[in-house]
Amino acid sequence: MNFPEHDGLTGLLTRRAFNERAGSVMHSGEKGLAVVWFNLDNFKMFNKRFGFTRGDEILKEIALILGSTFSHDEYSNNLLARFSDDNFVILTDWASVEMNIDVVQEYLYSLHENVTLRLRAGIYFPSDGEDIRASCDRAKLACDAIRKNHSVSSCMFHDGMSRELALQQHILDHLDSAMMNEYITVLYQPIVRLSTGKICEAEALARWNDPERGFISPGEFIPTLEQYREIHKLDIYAIKKVCRDYRARTERGLPIVPVSVNLSRLDFELCDIIREVEMAVMMNNIPRGMMRIEITESINEEDTTVLNLGIEKFRAMGYQVWMDDFGSGYSSLNVLKDYNFDTIKFDMKFLHGFDVNKSEKAKYIISSNLEMARLMGMQALAEGVETEEQLEYLRSIGFGKAQGYYFGKPMKLDEMFSLKRGIETVSS
Ligand code: C2E
Numbered sequence: 001m002n003f004p005e006h007d008g009l010t011g012l013l014t015r016r017a018f019n020e021r022a023g024s025v026m027h028s029g030e031k032g033l034a035v036v037w038f039n040l041d042n043f044k045m046f047n048k049r050f051g052f053t054r055g056d057e058i059l060k061e062i063a064l065i066l067g068s069t070f071s072h073d074e075y076s077n078n079l080l081a082r083f084s085d086d087n088f089v090i091l092t093d094w095a096s097v098e099m100n101i102d103v104v105q106e107y108l109y110s111l112h113e114n115v116t117l118r119l120r121a122g123i124y125f126p127s128d129g130e131d132i133r134a135s136c137d138r139a140k141l142a143c144d145a146i147r148k149n150h151s152v153s154s155c156m157f158h159d160g161m162s163r164e165l166a167l168q169q170h171i172l173d174h175l176d177s178a179m180m181n182e183y184i185t186v187l188y189q190p191i192v193r194l195s196t197g198k199i200c201e202a203e204a205l206a207r208w209n210d211p212e213r214g215f216i217s218p219g220e221f222i223p224t225l226e227q228y229r230e231i232h233k234l235d236i237y238a239i240k241k242v243c244r245d246y247r248a249r250t251e252r253g254l255p256i257v258p259v260s261v262n263l264s265r266l267d268f269e270l271c272d273i274i275r276e277v278e279m280a281v282m283m284n285n286i287p288r289g290m291m292r293i294e295i296t297e298s299i300n301e302e303d304t305t306v307l308n309l310g311i312e313k314f315r316a317m318g319y320q321v322w323m324d325d326f327g328s329g330y331s332s333l334n335v336l337k338d339y340n341f342d343t344i345k346f347d348m349k350f351l352h353g354f355d356v357n358k359s360e361k362a363k364y365i366i367s368s369n370l371e372m373a374r375l376m377g378m379q380a381l382a383e384g385v386e387t388e389e390q391l392e393y394l395r396s397i398g399f400g401k402a403q404g405y406y407f408g409k410p411m412k413l414d415e416m417f418s419l420k421r422g423i424e425t426v427s428s
């Protein structure tokens with residue numbers, strides 16, 4: 001074997017060595033096995049707060065706790081590995097697995113009473129001779145499934161997760177062909193200026209209508225493409241499509257409005273997204289002032305420099321940059337502090353269950369955030385407007401623009417221009 005068998009930091013097996021050894025155990029026909037995938041919550045944040053040295057110490061400590069706890073049972077063939085960062089995997093005996101996980105978690109809590117350290121565990125019981133990599137994927141899926149559920153710290157794999165995994169696999173396997181065959185397309189949702197009631201802009205939203213799977217929601221394919229770092233492919237495709245749709249109208253001498261496109265923060269790492277946007281815009285003769293860039297940011301990111309430089313560069317070149325989904329996470333206020341945006345899009349959660357006569361607290365929150373945006377010199381746009389009542393309230397407190405099903409669902413670009421509401425046109 002000419003690759004490192006042991007991880008330099010913790011001394012546990014490497015992913016490759018684990019896969020080889022665990023693979024042969026599983027193929028030998030041994031029964032009653034369990035694969036457990038462990039991940040530490042907020043490890044990135046921990047490193048940021050306490051430094052990498054403390055981070056490394058915690059990883060070593062976890063390796064020791066896992067090693068000592070699992071070596072206590074009668075089963076002596078445990079295989080323990082660190083796959084990457086804070087991801088640990090163990091192949092063990094099924095009978096004592098849950099009890100051992102509890103022991104590990106309690107021990108970790110007791111050592112760090114002043115910091116919340118949750119070591120999440122996903123459990124999978126492979127059948128005879130099953131593939132080790134697929135078993136690890138399933139254990140990981142179970143582990144990911146409770147990322148947002150803080151009331152439990154371990155979870156067993158079930159078939160629903162398998163469907164999710166199959167969909168993820170389909171998305172990753174078919175992305176290229178779905179773009180090539182235009183199963184993925186772009187629709188446009190109108191944005192309305194509240195002072196005139198006319199459409200002043202549009203947001204481009206990706207749609208995937210798959211011949212095998214039917215409609216796949218962006219809520220499914222966007223997170224998958226982000227997780228597997230393929231999102232830039234979709235975003236570049238969507239930008240090119242928007243530019244071509246736009247050009248088709250200008251070539252026919254038809255009116256147009258500025259269009260906003262959604263970018264992932266990962267695009268700034270995965271490709272030269274500024275160059276991609278520039279090429280698409282230039283090739284189709286679109287003025288930069290007619291394109292807006294929407295970005296959702298979360299504070300969990302360690303390094304804000306790449307994104308900040310990207311935003312500033314886009315703005316200096318003449319593109320407006322909008323902050324998407326403001327208020328959807330606890331991070332929003334800090335994000336406003338760290339970056340410069342031209343417009344803030346207020347997340348539709350602000351309006352969820354909104355009743356103008358009852359929702360006093362919601363009104364305070366919306367109006368004070370609006371005032372804050374104004375003081376920072378940013379424009380404000382409300383997303384998710386569904387009723388006349390919401391619209392009137394937003395208008396009364398001074399929102400400039402709004403978007404939502406009340407004005408129109410995402411539709412073909414030409415269709416949007418035939419809406420009765422009218423367009424604040426820019427002649428092509
Ligand atoms: P978003 O950018 O915040 O887009 C708004 C979403 O809210 C859209 O969902 C839209 O259809 C929906 N929506 C608009 N008005 C209403 C309303 O009145 N009520 C309700 N209940 N929903 C409304 P969609 O198209 O499913 O997109 C979801 C998210 O996926 C988008 O959120 C955006 O973050 C992402 N996304 C969509 N297309 C792309 C893309 O091409 N690239 C990237 N990176 N992300 C995209």
Ligand code: MG
Pocket residue numbers: 203262294324
């Ligand atoms: Mg958006």
Ligand code: MG
Pocket residue numbers: 324325345347383
């Ligand atoms: Mg949004």
